[in-house]
Ligand SMILES: Nc1nc2c(ncn2[C@@H]2O[C@H](COP(=O)(O)OP(=O)(O)OP(=O)(O)O)[C@@H](O)[C@H]2O)c(=O)[nH]1
């Protein structure tokens with residue numbers, strides 16, 4: 281039976297249990313899953329068999345559904361609107377110096393191998409009458425990284441989203457990442473880090489980019 285639930289984040293339902301006269305509130309942190317979950321699990325069951333495993337053995341019995349749920353979480357960005365996250369949290373403010381949110385951790389999956397790539401995103405923007413909540417920048421990173429990606433496109437999408445909604449004097453995004461498809465398989469290089477960047481407006485000036493790069497450089 282298909283589950284008609286859309287993934288919007290974590291579903292918090294409260295139940296309570298009494299142990300030694302103390303009532304303990306239990307938060308169920310099970311996320312809500314999207315349509316297609318059961319079909320996805322059925323396909324993963326076939327994948328297990330094709331890989332030479334016995335999907336009916338005890339340890340693997342629940343694995344297809346676990347993987348299906350994990351994959352829906354890792355691709356939840358398809359159902360989330362990054363632009364709305366920012367437009368819902370615009371605050372009028374005269375501040376027009378650089379705002380930097382650095383070291384935003386992210387995990388994504390490369391669209392070629394569906395293996396993780398992960399690292400940090402650094403974002404800077406120069407407001408033009410409006411600022412946004414700092415957490416919203418991290419939420420935008422979260423939404424674009426929870427899709428099948430290439431690092432270059434993810435970098436550009438984060439930049440475009442901030443540019444189109446906040447309309448700042450400029451925005452710059454730098455992404456540093458390690459790709460498991462280069463570490464675990466293929467060329468098997470363990471220490472290479474890929475850096476991508478994209479910028480607009482005031483960041484076309486080398487000295488503005490330099491100021492940002494100096495501020496995000498590890499001390
Ligand atoms: N530009 C870019 N390339 C990526 C990214 N993630 C993975 N790749 C690369 O995508 C390429 C896919 O190349 P193919 O030759 O089609 O695939 P492949 O035979 O599995 O390549 P190898 O990884 O070299 O074994 C590889 O070079 C990967 O390193 C990314 O985010 N950006």
Ligand SMILES: [Zn+2]
Nearest residue numbers: 390392393461
């Ligand atoms: Zn890859």
